[in-house]
Amino acid sequence: MSTATDTKRKAPAGEKVADWADGRLGIYSLAKANMRKIFPDHWSFMLGEICLYSFIIIILTGVYLTLFFHPSMNEVVYHGPYEPMQGIRMSEAYASTLDISFDVRGGLLVRQIHHWAALIFLAGMFVHMMRVFFTGAFRKPREINWLFGFLLFVLGMFTGFTGYSLPDDLLSGTGVRFTQGAILAMPVIGTYISMFLFGGEFPGGDFVARFYSIHILLLPGIMLGLLVGHLILVFYHKHTQFAGPGRTNKNVVGMPLLPVYMAKAGGFFFLVFGVIAVIAGIASINPIWAIGPYRPDQVSTGAQPDWYMGFAEGLIRVMPGWEINLWGHTLVLGVLIPLTLFGVILGAIAVYPFIESWVTGDKREHHILDRPRNAPTRTAFGVAWITVYFIGLVGGGNDLWATHFHLSLNAISWFVRIFFFAGPVIAFVVTKRICLGLQRRDKEKVLHGRESGLIKRLPHGEFVEVHEPLAPAQLHTLTAHEQYKPVEIGPLVDENGVKRKVSVVQKLRAKLSKGYYGENNQIAKPTAEEYKEITSGHGHH
Amino acid sequence: MSSQEIPEENLPAEQDAAHGAVEGAGDPFADPGLPAHKPRIQDIDERAANRSERAVAFMFTLSMLATVGFIASYVIFPVDKIVYIFPFGHVSALNFSLGLTLGVALFAIGAGAVHWARTLMSDVEVADDRHAIAAEPEVKAKVLADFAAGAEESAFGRRKLIRNTMFGALALVPLAGVVLLRDLGPLPEKKLRSTLWAKGKQLINMNTMEPLRPEDVVVGSLTFAMPEGLEEDAHDFQVQIAKAALMIIRIEPDNIKDKREREWAHEGIVAFSKICTHVGCPISLYEQQTHHVLCPCHQSTFDLSDGARVIFGPAGHALPQLRIGVNSEGNLEALGDFEEPVGPAFWERG
Numbered sequence: 072m073s074t075a076t077d078t079k080r081k082a083p084a085g086e087k088v089a090d091w092a093d094g095r096l097g098i099y100s101l102a103k104a105n106m107r108k109i110f111p112d113h114w115s116f117m118l119g120e121i122c123l124y125s126f127i128i129i130i131l132t133g134v135y136l137t138l139f140f141h142p143s144m145n146e147v148v149y150h151g152p153y154e155p156m157q158g159i160r161m162s163e164a165y166a167s168t169l170d171i172s173f174d175v176r177g178g179l180l181v182r183q184i185h186h187w188a189a190l191i192f193l194a195g196m197f198v199h200m201m202r203v204f205f206t207g208a209f210r211k212p213r214e215i216n217w218l219f220g221f222l223l224f225v226l227g228m229f230t231g232f233t234g235y236s237l238p239d240d241l242l243s244g245t246g247v248r249f250t251q252g253a254i255l256a257m258p259v260i261g262t263y264i265s266m267f268l269f270g271g272e273f274p275g276g277d278f279v280a281r282f283y284s285i286h287i288l289l290l291p292g293i294m295l296g297l298l299v300g301h302l303i304l305v306f307y308h309k310h311t312q313f314a315g316p317g318r319t320n321k322n323v324v325g326m327p328l329l330p331v332y333m334a335k336a337g338g339f340f341f342l343v344f345g346v347i348a349v350i351a352g353i354a355s356i357n358p359i360w361a362i363g364p365y366r367p368d369q370v371s372t373g374a375q376p377d378w379y380m381g382f383a384e385g386l387i388r389v390m391p392g393w394e395i396n397l398w399g400h401t402l403v404l405g406v407l408i409p410l411t412l413f414g415v416i417l418g419a420i421a422v423y424p425f426i427e428s429w430v431t432g433d434k435r436e437h438h439i440l441d442r443p444r445n446a447p448t449r450t451a452f453g454v455a456w457i458t459v460y461f462i463g464l465v466g467g468g469n470d471l472w473a474t475h476f477h478l479s480l481n482a483i484s485w486f487v488r489i490f491f492f493a494g495p496v497i498a499f500v501v502t503k504r505i506c507l508g509l510q511r512r513d514k515e516k517v518l519h520g521r522e523s524g525l526i527k528r529l530p531h532g533e534f535v536e537v538h539e540p541l542a543p544a545q546l547h548t549l550t551a552h553e554q555y556k557p558v559e560i561g562p563l564v565d566e567n568g569v570k571r572k573v574s575v576v577q578k579l580r581a582k583l584s585k586g587y588y589g590e591n592n593q594i595a596k597p598t599a600e601e602y603k604e605i606t607s608g609h610g611h612h
Numbered sequence: 613m614s615s616q617e618i619p620e621e622n623l624p625a626e627q628d629a630a631h632g633a634v635e636g637a638g639d640p641f642a643d644p645g646l647p648a649h650k651p652r653i654q655d656i657d658e659r660a661a662n663r664s665e666r667a668v669a670f671m672f673t674l675s676m677l678a679t680v681g682f683i684a685s686y687v688i689f690p691v692d693k694i695v696y697i698f699p700f701g702h703v704s705a706l707n708f709s710l711g712l713t714l715g716v717a718l719f720a721i722g723a724g725a726v727h728w729a730r731t732l733m734s735d736v737e738v739a740d741d742r743h744a745i746a747a748e749p750e751v752k753a754k755v756l757a758d759f760a761a762g763a764e765e766s767a768f769g770r771r772k773l774i775r776n777t778m779f780g781a782l783a784l785v786p787l788a789g790v791v792l793l794r795d796l797g798p799l800p801e802k803k804l805r806s807t808l809w810a811k812g813k814q815l816i817n818m819n820t821m822e823p824l825r826p827e828d829v830v831v832g833s834l835t836f837a838m839p840e841g842l843e844e845d846a847h848d849f850q851v852q853i854a855k856a857a858l859m860i861i862r863i864e865p866d867n868i869k870d871k872r873e874r875e876w877a878h879e880g881i882v883a884f885s886k887i888c889t890h891v892g893c894p895i896s897l898y899e900q901q902t903h904h905v906l907c908p909c910h911q912s913t914f915d916l917s918d919g920a921r922v923i924f925g926p927a928g929h930a931l932p933q934l935r936i937g938v939n940s941e942g943n944l945e946a947l948g949d950f951e952e953p954v955g956p957a958f959w960e961r962g
Contacts (some may be wrong), residue, residue, distance in 0.1 A: 109739070109740040137945075146845065165731070173691065174690065174692075176691050178713070180710045183711075212745040245893055245909060248892045249892070249909065249910075250828045251891075252892040253805075255956045255957070257959070259959055260959075262804060262960060263800060264959050265958075266799065266800050266803075267793070267797040268796070271798055273854055273892070275851060276847075314641060317643065317644075317645045317646030318645050321741065322738045322740060322741055323739070323740045323742060327623050330729070331735070333728065333731075335729045338723070338724070338725025338726040339722060341718045341719065341720075341722030341725065343722075344716075344722075345714075345719025346715065346719065346727055347715075347732030348714040348715035348719075349711055349712060349716075351707075351708060352708050352709075352711010352715060353711060354700075355702050355703075361809055366850070367850055367854030368838075368853045368854065368886060368894045369896075370909065372896075372906055374893075374908060375906070383731075387891070388910045388911065388926060389926070390926050391926065392890065392912070392925065392926045392927045392928035394928035394929055394957055398957055400960065400962055401959060401961040404888070404928075406957075481924060484925075516658050517641075518736075547642065551641075562721060581926065599638070602640045
C-alpha cells in the first residue's frame, strides 16, 4: 500500500508482513471494514460468546481425547491400574476411557473439561437463544441466523448424545438402548433403520465406531460450518442494540473491536476456559468407572440422560403406553407421539420468527431490540415454551424427584401429564399480565416521573410523595418502542352490499394480530400530548 | 402468506424518526443524542491508571505462576494419588491440582485482559452507520440483467433436451451413494422374533452359572437366568443376552391370577423376559409383596402375578412369558422360545 510519497520510508517488519499478506489475501480491505467495527455493550450479548468459546474448548479437548480413545467394541478383559475393574470383561472403548481417566496424566481433567464444556455449550445456547427470542433479535434481517443458531442447538444435542454414548458404559449404553427402542417404534422403517444403524441386532459390534465418526467428524463439521456462517452474519448485519439516547435503527453505538472487544472478548475466552477447568478439577462428571461397562441385561437406577435430553426423556416417561395393533402391524403411539412432540416443540420455536413477521406484515429491518415487556404476546409465548420444556425436564427426572423429595412417582407423572397442557397456558396468561403491568408502570413513570422517596406535606395536611420528572434520555428510552396496530379485515360486505371474499388465512391473521396488538394486549405508550398536559398542570405530583 | 394487503402506514413509525404526534423540538420524547462521555478515574488520575496497569500485570504474572504450578503438579503428583480435600472429599490429587492451576492460569489471562479493557482502553462510545442489507435497485437490476445474459448464453432455457437430461443425471447420481449404504446392516427379517431359548434349553443362574433347580427359587427372591450354551466370551453374547435375559420368581400358584401364566409356570415358578416392552431397558426392581416389577429407566410397572400386565408407566404391553418345566435331571428348562417378540414394540410385531 505504499504510494509515491512514502516509498522512501522504511516499513516496519509488521507492516511488511501485512503487505505480503495483503498482496495475497486482501487483508487491508477486510480490516478496513472490521478492525474498528463497533459492538454495542450489554451483559446479555456475552451469552453467545460463552457458546462460541465452549465450542472451541470442546474441539481442543476433543482432539486430545481422540489420541487416547479406542472407538472399538472388541471385548477385552481389563488389567489396568483401576483395581475394582480388574478382570472384568468390557469393550475396548470402555477400557480406553478407563485408561484416559486413570492412566493418562491429566486425561481425567481433559475428559471432564470436555464433558463440562459440552453441558455449558448446550446451556449457553439455550439461554442465548432465549435472549435473542425475548428481545426480538430474530426479526428481519436475522431470521436465517436464528435458524443457523437453532440448528446448532439441535445438532449440539445430538453431538452430545453420540459423545456420551462412546465410553460404552452401563449408563450410556442404556441411553443407546432407549434410542434403539424409540427407532423401532417408527412405522414401516423402524426395524430397518435400527438394523442399519447398529449393523444388525442391538447392540452389535459397530455402533461405537459409527457414533465416533458421527461425533467427531460429521456433526462437528456441520456445526463448524454453521458457526462460521453464524458469526459472519453477526458481523455482516452488525449487532443489535437496545433503544437509548443516540441509538437508532440506522446506527450502532458502542466500542470498537480493536482494542476494546479484542481484549474483552478474547479475555472472556480465557475466563470461560478457566472456570470450566476449575469445575473439571473439583467436580467429577460422568464417572464411568463407578457405573461399569455396558451389558444389555443390566441397568442402574436413577438413570438420567445429560440435561439437554431430559425434556425428550420426560415426554417418553409420562406418555401413556398406547399401542394399536391392526392387520398384523403395530403402531407404537406410546413412543411415537413423544418422539413427534419432541420435533414439534423444537420446531415451534424455530419457525416463530416467520409466524410473527407474517402476523405483523412488517418487512423492515429491525436493529433495535425490544424489551420483553413491550412485546407481551411474544414474551408470553416464549415463557410458555420454556414451561413446556421444563415440565418435560421434570418428567425426565421423575424418579429423582420422587426419591429426593419423598414424593409419589405416580403423582409426579400425573403432574407432568396435566401440566404439560395446563402449564404453558398458565405461564402464557401470567406472563402477559406481568408484561402489561410493567408497560403500565413505564407509562406511569414517563408521565408522572419517578418516585423520589421524599414525602411532602401539603398546606392542607395531605401527604404526597414527590415524583421527579425523568431526564430526556430516560423519557426517550421508555417511549422508543414500536407499537403495531392490529390488522383489520375490514367490512365483510363492500359498499354495494356484496359479500367480500375473506380467506380463512386472512381471518386467522387478523385474529392473531388482535391477540398481539389489540386493545388490552398492549398498553398504548404515552403520547407527547398526554405528557405535556400532565407536566403543564404542575400542581399535582 | 403474502402480506401485501397491509399498507405501510399501518406499521408503527420508524424508531429513528421522532415518535408521538409532536414533531421536532416540541417532542418531549425526542432522542437527546449520545450522552457526553463520563471520564473514569483512570482517565483523569494517572496514579489510578498506574494502579490499573499494575493490577493487569499482576494477573498476567499470576497466570505465568499458575502455568508453572500446572507443570509442577504434572510432574509431582502420581496419577493414582488420592487425597482428602474439604469439601470435595476424596479426590485425585493430580486432577485437582491440574484443574486448579490450569483454571487460574487461564482465568488470570482473561481477568487481566478484561480489566485492561475496562479501565485503560478508551470507553468513548462511537456511533457507526448501518446500511440496508438489501441491495440498491440499480445493483439488483444489474444482477438480474447479468443473470439473464448468462442464462441466455447458456441456452439453458432454449435447449430443453440438455436441461432435462442434466436434471435426470443429477437426480440419479446420488443413488450410487444411497446404494452404498445397503451393507450398513442386514435386513430385519424375523430376527427380532426369536431368541436363543428353545425346547430343552436349561435355565442357567446368572449368579452361579449353574443350571437352576426349582428348589433354588424361593418365594420372594428374584433370579436372573440365561439359556444354557451362551458363553460370556461368545462374540454375539451381548446381542443374545439383550433378547434372552430372564427374570425368575416364585409365586404361590393360588396367587397367580392369570390362567395362562399358571399353566406356563412350574410349581409357581414363572419366567418372564427381563427386557422392558417399552424401549428395552432391563427390568430390575422387584417388589416381593405385590410381585410388581419396575423398570428403572421409565418406571413402567408390571404385575408378575397377573400375566405381567402393565399397571403403570409408558410400556404398551405385557412382558412375554417363557414356558418352563423340569428336565430329567431335575433342572429347570425352557419348553420352547417366547411365543411373541421380546423387548420394544415395532411395526412388524403385530
